[in-house]
Amino acid sequence: MNKLLWFPRVVYKLYFLVVFTSYLVLVYPIFYWATAKESRYKMAFNQLNNWSRFVVFFTGIIVKKEGVKNLPKNCHFILCSNHASYLDIIIMYRVLSDYFVMMGKGEIKDWPLFHRFFTTGMNILVDRKSNIASHRAFEEAKRQLDKGHNVVIFPEGGIPDFHTPKMKGFKNGAFKLAIEKQVPIIPLTFQTNWKLLEGARSLGGHARPGISKIIIHPPIETKGMTMADLTELRTKTRSVIAAPLKQFYT
DSSP: OHHHHHHHHHHHHHHHHHHHHHHHHHHHHHHHHHTSSGGGHHHHHHHHHHHHHHHHHHTTEEEEEEOGGGSOSSSOOEEEEOOOBTHHHHHHHHHOOSOEEEEEEGGGGGSTTTTHHHHSSSSEEEOTTOHHHHHHHHHHHHHHHHTTOEEEEOTTSSOOSOSSOOOOOOOSHHHHHHHHHTOOEEEEEEOSHHHHBBOSSOTTSSBOOEEEEEEEOOOBOOTTOOGGGHHHHHHHHHHHHHGGGGGGOO
16 A cells, blocks of 8 residues: 555655745745844744645645634743644644744754744754753743743654654753743644654655644643652643544554
8 A cells, every 4th residue: 555655645745845845935035034133023924824824725734723722812831742744833833823933953954945934033943962052042942931922842852753643752941941931831732744744754654635633732830830840741741742642653
């Protein structure tokens, strides 16, 4: 069966790449201008929203969200999600309509076009190979929370090279940040993105149109927590995110 699916999956991935880049190329001058000054970041964010709509529409992806009411209205937060697909970043802009800042791995700086949104200060790059750079990213995330901006973090630190949505271990950064700033964590599960555009480095891996099912879980409060609670907070968050995925584990 996998051999029969190899060709249509490759064709879909190539088509997805064309759609992904075409909008960015067409409006890149606007993106470039909007990311040149912090006062225009929200304009750039709106363009990212439009880009996200464009990609999901023309690649045949339908976004279905469960638990939207769990997103706090009266406070800022850290959203933690699993990361099993390149779709996750794109569809995050369909999850949160209000301005947010995303933390991304250092390799994004090498991505053509898209790197602009992480190398100008609009979002935050995390170079985990450098303790100094990681500390700077952590401090910038604190500043963004102080400004009232929500922060999105993928605690796995990257996409696992699996053919299932089974998660890697979570890194401590998101939970240290949440405790230090006493803000809630919103766990989020991308339940089906791995089926639509698999993150594993396999040209014939899962790739097709379909439904992106997103589960937004109730907030995990951190008020009153100290760093002694970090491990428990990390474990609880990971368990909540993993629960809807375990049926797909192999």
